[in-house]
Amino acid sequence: MPSLATTLGPLRLPSPFVLASGILGTYEASLLRVAAAGAGAVTTKSCSLAPRAGHPTPCVLPWRGGFINAVGLSNPGVAEEAKVVRAFKASCRTPLIASVFGATPEEFAQLAAAMADAGADAVELNVSCPNVQSEFGTPFAADAAALKRVTAAAKKALAHSGTPLAVKLSLQCASIGEMARVVEGEGADWVVAINTVGPGMVIDPETGRPVLSNKRGGVSGTAILPLAVRAVYDIREACPHLPILATGGASRLEDVLQHFAAGAGAVAIGSAVADEGPAIFTRLAKELEEELSRRGLGNIAPLVGRAHA
Amino acid sequence: MKGSRMETPREMHVVRVLAVRRENPSTVSLVLPKTFEAAPGRFVMVWDVGGAEKPFGVSRQTATETCVTIRAVGPTSESLTRLQPGDAVGIRGPFGTGFALAENALLVAGGVGAAPLRFLAETLRQKNMAHKWLVGAKTADELCFAADADGIATDDGSRGEAGSVVALAAKELARGHYAILQACGPKGMLRAVKALAEQAGIPAELSVERIMRCGVGLCGSCALDDGRCACREGPVLRFG
Ligand SMILES: Cc1cc2nc3c(=O)[nH]c(=O)nc-3n(C[C@H](O)[C@H](O)[C@H](O)COP(=O)(O)OP(=O)(O)OC[C@H]3O[C@@H](n4cnc5c(N)ncnc54)[C@H](O)[C@@H]3O)c2cc1C
Numbered sequence: 075m076p077s078l079a080t081t082l083g084p085l086r087l088p089s090p091f092v093l094a095s096g097i098l099g100t101y102e103a104s105l106l107r108v109a110a111a112g113a114g115a116v117t118t119k120s121c122s123l124a125p126r127a128g129h130p131t132p133c134v135l136p137w138r139g140g141f142i143n144a145v146g147l148s149n150p151g152v153a154e155e156a157k158v159v160r161a162f163k164a165s166c167r168t169p170l171i172a173s174v175f176g177a178t179p180e181e182f183a184q185l186a187a188a189m190a191d192a193g194a195d196a197v198e199l200n201v202s203c204p205n206v207q208s209e210f211g212t213p214f215a216a217d218a219a220a221l222k223r224v225t226a227a228a229k230k231a232l233a234h235s236g237t238p239l240a241v242k243l244s245l246q247c248a249s250i251g252e253m254a255r256v257v258e259g260e261g262a263d264w265v266v267a268i269n270t271v272g273p274g275m276v277i278d279p280e281t282g283r284p285v286l287s288n289k290r291g292g293v294s295g296t297a298i299l300p301l302a303v304r305a306v307y308d309i310r311e312a313c314p315h316l317p318i319l320a321t322g323g324a325s326r327l328e329d330v331l332q333h334f335a336a337g338a339g340a341v342a343i344g345s346a347v348a349d350e351g352p353a354i355f356t357r358l359a360k361e362l363e364e365e366l367s368r369r370g371l372g373n374i375a376p377l378v379g380r381a382h383a
Numbered sequence: 384m385k386g387s388r389m390e391t392p393r394e395m396h397v398v399r400v401l402a403v404r405r406e407n408p409s410t411v412s413l414v415l416p417k418t419f420e421a422a423p424g425r426f427v428m429v430w431d432v433g434g435a436e437k438p439f440g441v442s443r444q445t446a447t448e449t450c451v452t453i454r455a456v457g458p459t460s461e462s463l464t465r466l467q468p469g470d471a472v473g474i475r476g477p478f479g480t481g482f483a484l485a486e487n488a489l490l491v492a493g494g495v496g497a498a499p500l501r502f503l504a505e506t507l508r509q510k511n512m513a514h515k516w517l518v519g520a521k522t523a524d525e526l527c528f529a530a531d532a533d534g535i536a537t538d539d540g541s542r543g544e545a546g547s548v549v550a551l552a553a554k555e556l557a558r559g560h561y562a563i564l565q566a567c568g569p570k571g572m573l574r575a576v577k578a579l580a581e582q583a584g585i586p587a588e589l590s591v592e593r594i595m596r597c598g599v600g601l602c603g604s605c606a607l608d609d610g611r612c613a614c615r616e617g618p619v620l621r622f623g
């Protein structure tokens with residue numbers, strides 16, 4: 075029987091399929107259900123110091139190629155989120171990655187420390203949300219100097235607990251490989267690539283009005299698969315030893331195999347949860363096991379980075 | 384346009400209101416062109432163009448029309464109830480689970496909860512399946528589709544039996560042979576219907592309400608206590 079176990083730096087995952095941040099991640103009951111379906115790890119919805127209501131509806135829209143969303147980082151704030159993390163960790167052994175976002179390096183540091191305290195198995199810095207630009211300005215992920223400061227501040231805040239640190243990158247920058255090098259230099263244990271792409275816009279052709287209340291939103295799902303695969307490839311090329319959690323457009327095993335080949339050691343599933351629910355984690359695990367058997371492989375390692383051979 | 388929507392019905396599309404029917408002083412039905420196939424109990428997201436988007440149960444579907452029935456209780460629902468024929472409104476769906484089409488069903492509706500049950504009752508009637516449907520509300524002014532129902536109850540006795548529609552359902556259960564209870568209405572009413580089904584030893588299907596933002600099982604805002612999504616694995620939940 076092949077093993078699905080994989081690693082992201084120091085973090086061991088029983089399966090390479092991870093719940094992406096912002097998907098069902100508001101209540102521990104939802105996260106527990108995803109874990110029970112066999113996810114290798116769950117990522118919580120990005121949380122900030124203070125609670126945020128987010129943008130009004132319409133804020134998530136399905137379209138032909140996937141989804142566009144401007145949820146606006148709605149979250150209950152770090153104090154409530156810490157309770158969710160504690161409750162999850164009290165009843166489940168599946169690794170939990172806590173996603174956080176702040177307006178300054180100091181805020182990121184404070185949030186990272188709070189999540190480590192609450193028992194998160196890793197902290198993921200969301201420096202790349204395209205939906206709150208009017209509020210926060212250019213995402214940190216697009217500015218190498220700012221990205222360096224944020225990563226360094228969070229790494230320092232986690233030094234005491236030793237909690238692994240991940241940084242979620244975006245395509246909204248000159249070179250994603252360059253950004254990966256920056257965060258690797260500041261001690262990030264792995265990178266997550268990519269966040270939603272854009273911002274984009276959906277206009278109702280009948281009335282000519284943008285449909286999202288925020289007008290602009292991040293594009294996800296099948297439409298961004300080739301973009302995400304290329305991003306993973308670029309990062310692997312720039313940083314051959316930096317682990318990568320691929321995120322973007324994966325719904326079928328063949329998509330996952332592309333991400334592995336580009337250099338990802340694990341793959342997060344976001345938009346595809348809409349069609350199948352948490353059962354997608356069970357299906358992909360079963361299909362990957364069959365694929366490994368078919369190829370006579372004991373684990374996924376030989377599939378990772380094949381595109382660079 | 385219509386054909387392509389049938390293939391990708393989940394996408395938001397704007398249609399023109401064909402007609403508006405007043406059901407009671409606070410509630411109207413919007414008659415819209417049919418752009419996808421729904422089923423009783425399933426819901427749609429309705430966009431008040433330029434404003435917010437909210438979930439509503441489909442209250443009727445014919446070969447050419449889809450109806451939603453909206454009670455004005457807040458800013459979005461109020462704005463939607465002011466729409467006139469020819470006005471633009473956005474719609475996407477259908478989403479979620481539906482009611483089973485079962486023989487000997489007892490349908491129990493509270494207030495605007497009658498919307499999805501009217502679609503169910505009409506479907507059962509077309510299929511010649513035995514059923515009875517009861518509607519209730521606080522007052523006669525808050526009743527929906529009372530003229531189509533087989534039994535009426537109002538808390539204040541202003542129309543039909545005085546008392547709750549659940550009490551009326553209990554009487555009906557004692558009188559006839561029923562295989563399932565199907566209900567939509569306020570939380571307290573649903574709890575009472577569930578207890579009634581347990582007593583009678585028959586299953587219940589309850590349509591529950593949660594805050595919905597995406598309608599497709601992504602955002603997590605509609606989570607039920609057990610972690611399921613009310614938008615995807617509900618709104619119709621089966622018990623027993
Ligand atoms: C699956 C599903 C199906 C639904 N189907 C229908 C339907 O067929 N017809 C319909 O009218 N509504 C239906 N709703 C409710 C609807 O989606 C909105 O919540 C409601 O219209 C209020 O929205 P609003 O923005 O106008 O007011 P909000 O600002 O959201 O609410 C204003 C106030 O009214 C209260 N309120 C909310 N809903 C009701 C209610 N039904 N009765 C009394 N008070 C209420 C709120 O708690 C709040 O205090 C459904 C909801 C769900 C989840």
Ligand SMILES: Cc1cc2nc3c(=O)[nH]c(=O)nc-3n(C[C@H](O)[C@H](O)[C@H](O)COP(=O)(O)O)c2cc1C
Pocket residue numbers: 094095096097119120134141143145147173200203242268269270293294295296298321322323324342343344345346601602
């Ligand atoms: C509704 C929704 C909410 C999201 N919220 C967050 C979030 O809070 N933090 C974050 O880092 N990414 C968020 N994302 C981005 C996803 O984690 C993921 O990076 C992106 O959707 C691409 O993956 P996919 O194509 O598999 O969906 C969100 C995506 C969606 C669709």
Ligand code: FES
Pocket residue numbers: 594595596597598599600601602603604605606612613614615
């Ligand atoms: S409304 Fe978004 S998950 Fe149900």
